[in-house]
Amino acid sequence: MAAPESGDGNNGAARMVTLISSDNTRFEVEAAAASLSQTLQLTILDGGGGGGDGIPLPNVDSATLSKVLEYCIKHAPAAANGGAPNATAVDRAELERFDNEFVNIDQSVLYSLIMAAHNLEIEGLQSLVAKKVADMIKGKSPMEIRRTLGFPDPTPEEQAEMNAHMLEYGWAYE
Amino acid sequence: MDALLEEEDISTWLPAATTTSLTSAVAEAAPADGVDRISSLPDNLLRNIVSRLPVRDGVLTAVLASRWYSLWLSTPLVLRDSDLLLASDLDDEVALAVGFAAVGCILADHPGPFRKIQLTCCEFGTRERELEEWARLLAAKGVQDLVLLDVDDSTKDDVLQRLPKDILRCASLQRLFLGYWSFPAMSTDVAFPHLKKLGMQNTSMRDEDLDHILACSPVLQILALKLSKSPERIRLRSKSLQCMVLWTATHPVDYAKTKTSPNSIVPSVKILALKANFSSVNDVKMLLSYLRCFPNVEMLHIELPLDVPTVGTLALPMESPTTVAFSVLVI
Numbered sequence: 227m228a229a230p231e232s233g234d235g236n237n238g239a240a241r242m243v244t245l246i247s248s249d250n251t252r253f254e255v256e257a258a259a260a261s262l263s264q265t266l267q268l269t270i271l272d273g274g275g276g277g278g279d280g281i282p283l284p285n286v287d288s289a290t291l292s293k294v295l296e297y298c299i300k301h302a303p304a305a306a307n308g309g310a311p312n313a314t315a316v317d318r319a320e321l322e323r324f325d326n327e328f329v330n331i332d333q334s335v336l337y338s339l340i341m342a343a344h345n346l347e348i349e350g351l352q353s354l355v356a357k358k359v360a361d362m363i364k365g366k367s368p369m370e371i372r373r374t375l376g377f378p379d380p381t382p383e384e385q386a387e388m389n390a391h392m393l394e395y396g397w398a399y400e
Numbered sequence: 401m402d403a404l405l406e407e408e409d410i411s412t413w414l415p416a417a418t419t420t421s422l423t424s425a426v427a428e429a430a431p432a433d434g435v436d437r438i439s440s441l442p443d444n445l446l447r448n449i450v451s452r453l454p455v456r457d458g459v460l461t462a463v464l465a466s467r468w469y470s471l472w473l474s475t476p477l478v479l480r481d482s483d484l485l486l487a488s489d490l491d492d493e494v495a496l497a498v499g500f501a502a503v504g505c506i507l508a509d510h511p512g513p514f515r516k517i518q519l520t521c522c523e524f525g526t527r528e529r530e531l532e533e534w535a536r537l538l539a540a541k542g543v544q545d546l547v548l549l550d551v552d553d554s555t556k557d558d559v560l561q562r563l564p565k566d567i568l569r570c571a572s573l574q575r576l577f578l579g580y581w582s583f584p585a586m587s588t589d590v591a592f593p594h595l596k597k598l599g600m601q602n603t604s605m606r607d608e609d610l611d612h613i614l615a616c617s618p619v620l621q622i623l624a625l626k627l628s629k630s631p632e633r634i635r636l637r638s639k640s641l642q643c644m645v646l647w648t649a650t651h652p653v654d655y656a657k658t659k660t661s662p663n664s665i666v667p668s669v670k671i672l673a674l675k676a677n678f679s680s681v682n683d684v685k686m687l688l689s690y691l692r693c694f695p696n697v698e699m700l701h702i703e704l705p706l707d708v709p710t711v712g713t714l715a716l717p718m719e720s721p722t723t724v725a726f727s728v729l730v731i
Contacts, residue, residue: 337437340445352448359438360452368460376436377464384465391463395505396498 243275245295251288252280255295259302264347285345290338297351300324305350329358333376368392443471450475454483455506476515477541479506481522490521500527507534512541513572523552524561535564542572549579549601560604568592568613577601583609592617599624599645607631614638636666636693643671644694669694673701 241257245266257275261267266281275281283291304321329336336355343351363371368388372380380388438446450458450471455478462472484502489495500522507517517538524531538546550561560582567578568590575597583605592598595617610631614620620638624645636644644666672694674687691697 334437337441341441344442344445352445356445356448357452359449360457363449363453363461364457366457366460368463371460372464375438376434377439378436388463391469395459395502397502 241276243270244278244280245275245291246280246282247286247288247291248284249288251291253288253291253295255299256302258306259295259298262298262301262305262348262350264349266346283346286342287338290335290342293335293339294342294346294348294351297328297354298348300328301350325354329354333362439467443474446471447475451478455479456483459502459506473509473511476513477506477510478516479503479514480516480518480520482518482520485521496521496523500530504530504534507537507541510541514538514541514543516545517543518547520547520549521551522549524550525552528561531561532564532566535566539566539570543570544572545575546570546573547577548581549577550581552580560602563603578603586612590616593619595620597622597624599626601626605631607633607635611635611637614641636669638666639668641666641668643673644669645673666694667696669697671699671701672697 242254243257243260243266245253245255245260247253257270260275261270266275269275269281286294301321304317336359340352340355340359342348343355362374366374371377446468450461450468453461458472458475462469481499481503484499485495489499503519503522507514546567548563548567552561560580562584563578563581565584567576568584568586570576571591571593573592574594576592576595577599579601581603583603586606586609590612592613596619598613598617598620599622614623614637617638617640619640621640622643622645623636623638623641625634626647634646672691691700
């Protein structure tokens with residue numbers, strides 16, 4: 227994966243680390259981007275991931291990892307600024323635009339992403355996906371939520387139970 | 401300097417007028433293959449999703465399946481009563497009654513903790529029994545952030561509903577905003593060990609009630625008061641207070657009663673905001689006397705009505721060499 231030009235002049239050339247997905251694809255990425263993951267940050271601080279070694283990530287497949295790294299590379303400069311209190315409105319708007327576009331994807335990919343973000347402890351990505359899924363649920367009836375999430379249609383018993391719950395809150399079902 | 405302001409704009413944490421928010425549905429295609437994949441996620445991730453839903457949608461996910469019911473019960477509750485109502489419901493007695501009943505059900509069903517409860521659409525006038533019960537639940541289930549307004553305007557002559565005593569026993573509170581209440585006869589068991597922000601709007605209390613609350617709030621940082629008739633005298637005795645916001649609604653603050661004495665100096669206050677009405681040079685002088693109570697103010701906001709002519713220039717009585725950021729909100 228091509229790394230973007232480094233804005234980090236502290237250590238001369240940006241340090242690169244190698245991550246290895248569950249299906250054995252190697253990803254070379256700047257340490258600063260990979261360090262958005264709290265889990266990886268510890269390994270990288272210990273000097274891991276450099277040279278020919280690489281850090282194996284047995285729980286993350288290559289398609290998901292590539293997506294995760296796309297997020298990390300985009301967010302790394304802002305994260306390096308400590309949550310970017312100095313970021314300009316333009317920078318923030320650009321990140322927001324990126325985020326909105328980034329989660330405009332299939333549900334199955336969203337769930338793989340949130341699992342990976344959870345395992346790798348990437349707080350921002352986890353929140354971003356959780357918010358997206360919540361937005362998919364908001365403002366819908368229980369039946370629409372079921373369809374959106376791919377739940378099977380309720381059995382008559384389940385439907386009666388849903389009805390009772392709804393009435394408890396004074397709402398009619400559908 | 402003003403970490404408090406950076407953390408949160410103080411002008412926005414006071415509740416605005418009732419806003420309704422039945423979010424319009426985002427058009428979303430069902431998964432192409434109709435497979436339920438979300439259920440493969442672990443509970444903590446699903447709770448992360450549920451915690452971001454307005455209460456009405458949260459309750460709806462709870463009826464989907466028994467797993468989702470447990471998830472909803474184990475996610476700290478965030479409840480805004482306005483989320484249970486449509487904009488059109490606000491003038492509809494029946495819809496309001498249904499919303500009120502739903503709030504009661506949710507407060508009773510959910511085991512807590514209550515992260516944030518915001519009740520700004522409820523009329524408590526004839527519902528004293530429910531109000532007492534809700535207050536008991538709020539205290540028992542560890543409410544952290546509470547906004548409680550009584551919007552009942554059916555009673556005349558400024559008769560305010562009595563605030564249930566249990567509200568003053570919510571020891572878990574970190575933020576509290578009260579509007580249109582009259583304080584109960586104070587008992588000694590007020591306890592706000594974690595309260596950082598307190599706001600009160602048109603709430604009547606005796607002078608000693610405010611004293612007592614301040615004395616029982618050892619970590620209070622922000623105090624915002626929109627005054628009506630009482631307390632008549634505000635005595636600030638607090639070592640932790642950093643920011644004071646003061647509006648006057650129906651009567652101007654009588655700065656003449658302000659006396660600078662060792663008892664009335666609050667050295668910890670760094671941010672002071674006042675909305676005041678200066679009709680004479682004397683009023684301005686009195687304000688200066690008032691400001692002497694806050695020797696370490698770094699940020700002063702003063703909002704003046706537009707139609708009042710300028711009566712003098714304010715020379716700030718700040719002796720400290722630190723920069724005074726003097727911002728006049730409206731001149």
